[in-house]
Amino acid sequence: MTDLRLYDYAASANCYKVRLLLEQLERDYERVAIDIFDGDTLTDAYERLNPQRSTPVLELSDGRTLIESNAILWYLAAGTPLLPDDPFGQAEVCRWLIYEQSDVMPMIGGLRFRLVTGRFAPDSESAQRRRTGAHEVLRILERHLATRSFLAADRYSIADIAVYAYAHLAEEAGVDTSAYHRFHDWLERVREQPRFVDDLVPYPPNASLLAGRSIYG
Numbered sequence: 001m002t003d004l005r006l007y008d009y010a011a012s013a014n015c016y017k018v019r020l021l022l023e024q025l026e027r028d029y030e031r032v033a034i035d036i037f038d039g040d041t042l043t044d045a046y047e048r049l050n051p052q053r054s055t056p057v058l059e060l061s062d063g064r065t066l067i068e069s070n071a072i073l074w075y076l077a078a079g080t081p082l083l084p085d086d087p088f089g090q091a092e093v094c095r096w097l098i099y100e101q102s103d104v105m106p107m108i109g110g111l112r113f114r115l116v117t118g119r120f121a122p123d124s125e126s127a128q129r130r131r132t133g134a135h136e137v138l139r140i141l142e143r144h145l146a147t148r149s150f151l152a153a154d155r156y157s158i159a160d161i162a163v164y165a166y167a168h169l170a171e172e173a174g175v176d177t178s179a180y181h182r183f184h185d186w187l188e189r190v191r192e193q194p195r196f197v198d199d200l201v202p203y204p205p206n207a208s209l210l211a212g213r214s215i216y217g
């Protein structure tokens with residue numbers, strides 16, 4: 001009997017970060033597969049679950065639901081070593097959760113998604129703009145990690161989980177990361193954490209442009 005249900009798309013790194021945390025916290029949960037390119041998020045039932053029609057969604061045993069991957073991370077990590085309990089440490093984590101959504105996800109995850117599903121040509125202006133943004137993200141991470149092992153509060157936390165979920169995909173987005181040595185050392189430190197998993201799957205064929213039905217068209 002599990003008390004958590006995760007509405008989840010296996011190829012989404014926003015969902016992967018929640019799966020990684022659940023694994024590291026040794027929490028049981030029921031996984032409900034949502035095919036975002038087969039119209040699963042376009043139904044009235046899904047809109048009631050999440051008016052933003054996105055994955056992941058976490059449902060608690062009392063029926064309450066949480067949307068937004070980083071809000072879900074925060075809820076699950078509260079009271080565990082993966083979220084500091086002092087206000088400054090929490091604010092540092094919050095800073096990286098915001099930056100992950102505003103910059104890391106669009107510049108690296110968004111670029112990779114659009115390249116591998118045929119929405120961007122590799123040398124298009126749109127791809128080039130995001131690639132420049134991805135290098136800016138990597139430069140900021142590289143600089144930050146010059147004096148730290150982890151992103152926030154001197155320890156492994158949900159800040160690392162959230163940023164890792166998209167940042168580790170930079171090469172798959174066609175971004176050359178070879179100059180970012182501290183970034184690579186940090187990726188390794190994240191992978192060395194107890195119960196680390198990488199169960200992110202490739203985008204299936206129906207994720208390609210015009211092959212499926214989703215909010216992306």
Ligand SMILES: N[C@@H](CCC(=O)N[C@@H](CS)C(=O)NCC(=O)O)C(=O)O
Pocket residue numbers: 009012013014015036037041053054055056067068069070101214215216
């Ligand atoms: N800010 C949201 C973004 C969620 C999001 O964009 N999820 C994508 C998968 S990565 C999705 O489910 N899209 C729904 C669709 O395409 O129908 C979060 O962090 O949860």
